[in-house]
């Protein structure tokens with residue numbers, strides 16, 4: 071892993087980045103976590119790789135969320151960094167945010183387990199124009215063009231889901247490969263951005279923006295860590311995972327921490 075040396079980087083949100091987020095749905099900033107923290111997290115991920123691969127988490131709990139939370143304090147501290155929480159509040163234009171979803175690991179692997187040997191994620195949006203959220207996503211490996219890079223359709227978080235679906239469907243049919251109307255869409259959109267996620271950079275984006283991945287042809291891992299901040303009333307997908315991973319601790323957390331992790335109403 072290679073990126074600027076030193077501890078946590080001070081990051082400031084510029085107007086231009088904020089505008090890019092609102093208009094296009096994403097922007098990049100230098101990895102703000104520091105080499106030490108990243109190394110610490112990677113070490114936990116590597117040490118637990120085999121164990122996690124064979125772990126059956128209780129029904130209903132998100133596997134990648136459990137893996138994320140298993141890292142423990144180092145990863146909680148990252149998510150709680152005041153500068154990141156502040157950026158999230160400014161982007162979402164609200165006074166309070168909580169973490170509604172998190173994940174660590176290889177999302178493609180998790181998908182392959184449920185859908186067979188797919189080496190690619192199809193076009194979808196985790197939300198829509200009415201869902202306000204901001205996600206911080208950092209690769210533990212470089213997701214280059216052969217390593218199923220994340221493809222984003224800029225500005226699609228502002229448009230009706232049906233409209234985007236129809237647009238992508240027509241492009242997919244236009245490939246001439248289908249006998250029937252396809253249910254999963256993968257075709258390149260002329261306006262899409264193929265993002266090469268390098269550990270030196272963190273992607274700040276809204277998963278309400280339509281996204282897919284390229285095909286994974288490279289061997290080796292494709293790990294990432296990410297979490298989403300939501301304004302009050304937003305999603306709280308991983309609260310049960312949190313209680314499961316921190317059964318003896320969470321009730322003793324202070325209110326500030328409980329609030330940030332969605333444990334208060």
Ligand SMILES: [Fe+2]
Nearest residue numbers: 195196277281
């Ligand atoms: Fe997604």
